Amino acid sequence: MKIIAGLSLSLVYLCKSLSLLPLPRYMAAALVGGSFLSAFLQVLFDRMTAPEFLNLFSNQKADDDLLKNLESKLSTVGAVLDDAENKEIWNQYVKKWLEELHDTFYQAEDLLDRMNTEALRIKVETEYESSTSTCTSSLRRLCFERILPCTSSGDKFLRRIMPEMETIVMRLEGYIQQITPLGLQVGHSKRQSHQQFETPLVNETTIFGRDADKEKIIQMLLSEDADRENIIVVPIVGLGGLGKTTLARMIYKDSRVEVSFPTRAWVCVSEGYDATRITKELLRELNISFVDSDNLFSLQVKLQGGLAQKKFLLVLDDVWNSNYNQWDNLRSPFNVGSCGSKIIVTTRDQNVARMMAKERSIHHLNFIxxxxxxxLFKKHAFENKDGNENAELEEIGNKIVKKCVVCLWL
Known part of the structure; x- marks a missing residue:
């Protein structure tokens, strides 16, 4: 009976260990979004600070130093993740850097999983040996090792996996050396704009639950305002990650919108509000020639001349600034456009939307x-998997979706 009880306890620890294992990579990749790598990195840190995990390195100073080095390198890379994930939109080199970093993070995760399993094995065996006789303990250990086939001691295990950890540390050092050349900034979570920001084509087959939102906003853009105002601002307001920019792209690329608004421009505003930069980018998007200077007045005169008597659509993406005077100054060249011109604004801040537009023009983006x-999950997670595999994992996927408060990636 003691042996059976011991095996039951072993299975409890085994299940506990398995509950820490990651999703299959193609399922995890489906959840990639603005902050996926940051969240993934936090999971790695949590595993590295578990008491059982740290006990594995007791009395092993060299190995402990290497573990601390790994943690330090991960922290250094993690400090620039927000900036990198924003810049990858338009910088192919940053995108490649992140893709390679993905792979290294997965390798680190695999390594930490094995170390956690070994730490758990040692903990369970120690508890068994301290609570039973030598004979019973030996038999129980034999049974347990058949469940977890890891027979090496903790020291031998560490010696075997240390080269893998050293390789990961070296790779992380390589990524760190690229941080400065790539222009990545620590703790810089602002979304960066590029002087030739382009709106990529949108594959609407990968977007779910936004058809009604799209049609409602398009009808707002195509309708004539009852007050006959020259310019109507249509803000799209919602939490970060809900898909405001994706929705705006869908609308911007819609054929009906392209026909109705032959003059169009898209600018990413971001937190670093700069009226001069925004005006320059509008001029570039509209192919209006100008002398590159920081004289806002002369730039606005150029923009005003380019928009005069034209029906245009402008998109100001990711607006944070709620200063009315600055907005009033920025929009002064827009008033020369013909009746029916529109401006789409995406923002997280309800106050920004109310400052820029009338309440009836604001579109609130809700959870899908x-x-x-x-x-959405099935499209990305199971797209390249066969039917049998889908059937086995579909139930797991449904549970994951149920536990998600919102879908953060469109």
Whole structure:
């Protein structure tokens, strides 16, 4: 009976260990979004600070130093992740850097999983040996090793995996050396704009639950305002990650919008609000020639001349600034456009939307429905998997979706 009880306890620890294992990579990749790598990195840190994990390195100073070095390198890379994930939109070199970093993070995760399993094995065996007789303990150990086939001692295990850890540390050092050349900044979470920011084509087959939002806003853009105002601002307001920019791209690329607004421009504003920069980017997007200077007045005169008597659509993406005077100054060249011109604004801040537009023009973007979440998850997670594999993992995927408060990536 003691042996059976011991085996039951072993299985408890085994299940506990398995509950820490990651999703299959293609499922995890489906959840990649603005802050995926940052969240993934936090999971690695949590595993590295577990008491059982740290006990594995007791009395092993050299190995402990290497572990601290690994943690330090991960922290250094993690400090610039927000900036990198924003800049990858338009910088192919940053995108490649992140893709390679993905792979190294997965390798680190695999290594830490094995170390956690070994730490758990040692803990369970120690508890068994301290609570039973030598004979019973030996038999129980034999049974347990058949469940977890890891027979090496902690020291031998560490000696075997240290070269792998050294390789990961060296790779991380390589990524760190690229931080400065790539222009990545520590703790810089602002979304960066590029002087030739382009709106990529949108594959609407990968977007779910936004058809009604799209149609409602397009109808607002195509309708004539009852007050016959020259310029109508249509803000899209919602939490970060809900898909405001993606929705705006869908609308911007819609054929009906392209026909109705032959003059169009898209500018990413971001937190670093700069009226001069925004005006320059509008001029570039509209192919209006100008002398590159920081004289806002002369730039606005150029923009005003380029928009005069034209029906235009402008998109100001990711607006944070709620200063009315600055907005009033920025929009002064827009008033020369013909009746029916529109400006789409994406923002997280309700106050920004109310400062820039009338309440009836504001579109509030809500969470997509659970069914759409499941469709989105299935599209990305199981797209290249066969039917049998899908059937086995579909239930797991549905549970994951249920536990998600919102779907953060469109």
């Amino acid at each position: 429905q659970e069914e759409d979440c499941r469709s």
